[in-house]
Amino acid sequence: MEPNQSGHRLYYVRLLAQAAVARGDEVVLALSEAASATDESGLHLSGIAESVTIVSARDFGVDAVAELSRRYDAAITVVPDGDRFAMRLARTRGGWSGQGALSVLIMREVAQPGRLSMVVAAKSRIRTALFHRASRLPRVRLSVLKSATWTGDSMFACAPDPVSLACGDDDISELRAAWNLEDDRYWFGVLGAIFDRKNVPLVARALRAAEAQNSGLLIAGRCDPEAARAMAGPLAELTAAGAKVVVVDRLLSELELDAAVTAVDCVVLAHSNEGPSGLFGKAAAAGTRVVAAGALSLREDARHVPSLASWVPLDETALMGAMRRAQALHRPTAVFAPENARFAEALL
Structure with a gap:
């Protein structure tokens, strides 16, 4: 499910749908009612429209998404842009009530910069606490988006940013x-x-x-x-x-x-x-x-x-x-090859 069609979000949706179809899953994409009329939808989803079922939804709250999962008897429900969804889920009494498992991607692990550093730090602490609470809920898998070049340790499971390079x-x-x-x-x-x-x-x-x-x-x-x-x-x-x-x-x-x-x-x-x-x-x-x-x-x-x-x-x-x-510097050499399989594997 993805209510926001701006930026690269529908690119993520396409990659996940393609990976799920390739492994034999039946795929339902729940998008906003306005998404189908956008240029982004035509750019990213036209190539997979015949292999998935696309449905429109008005409500993308936790309860509404849980109801969608039950309606389509989902084995797994994936929320690619899930920062707010995860924080709402953490505050929901009873946790995830939908069918099957829930996989949520955190796009930004910390709060965005602001004028008051103390306020930003407090917001980041609250976000982290809510993400932790959501990640401990039964049948919930929470992953954090990391740069494709990132290495190190993380308090959450990581999904590396997918990288494609299709030009010659x-x-x-x-x-x-x-x-x-x-x-x-x-x-x-x-x-x-x-x-x-x-x-x-x-x-x-x-x-x-x-x-x-x-x-x-x-x-x-x-x-x-x-x-x-x-x-x-x-x-x-x-x-x-x-x-x-x-x-x-x-x-x-x-x-x-x-x-x-x-x-x-x-x-x-x-x-x-x-x-x-x-x-x-x-x-x-x-x-x-x-x-x-x-x-x-x-x-x-x-x-x-x-x-x-x-x-x-x-x-x-x-x-x-x-x-x-x-x-003043020479053009550098590439530091890694394009790769997007690990992103889909982390969320699916």
């Missing part, structure tokens, strides 16, 4: 030509869904401060209107300073996103929010350098692959320095 050399060449990514420039890329938490204005100001006239900045992915307004001025100033700016404001196909990650010289992840980045995993598999900033989760990811990635605070001067250093 011809796809990359065609994209560079179609988007006019000139070969004589060093290309930085901010890719995927573009929201204010990706800090495009800061990236543009940092690149302008780097005085890199032979550089380019690719912004590719559907832009939130507020984010688009905020970045218009800094991008215009960057263009006036001699850099090339290319903006592709629309939902990218999986092939286009993979080709864009591989086509640019450096992916910039200047994130205000915490949590694993699928683009970090794609870049690591493609051998594309990463400049990360802000989120401490990105600092941890970069620490594991120092030959490919670096991290700095979310600051214009620090980011400028990191982008300058990236331009």
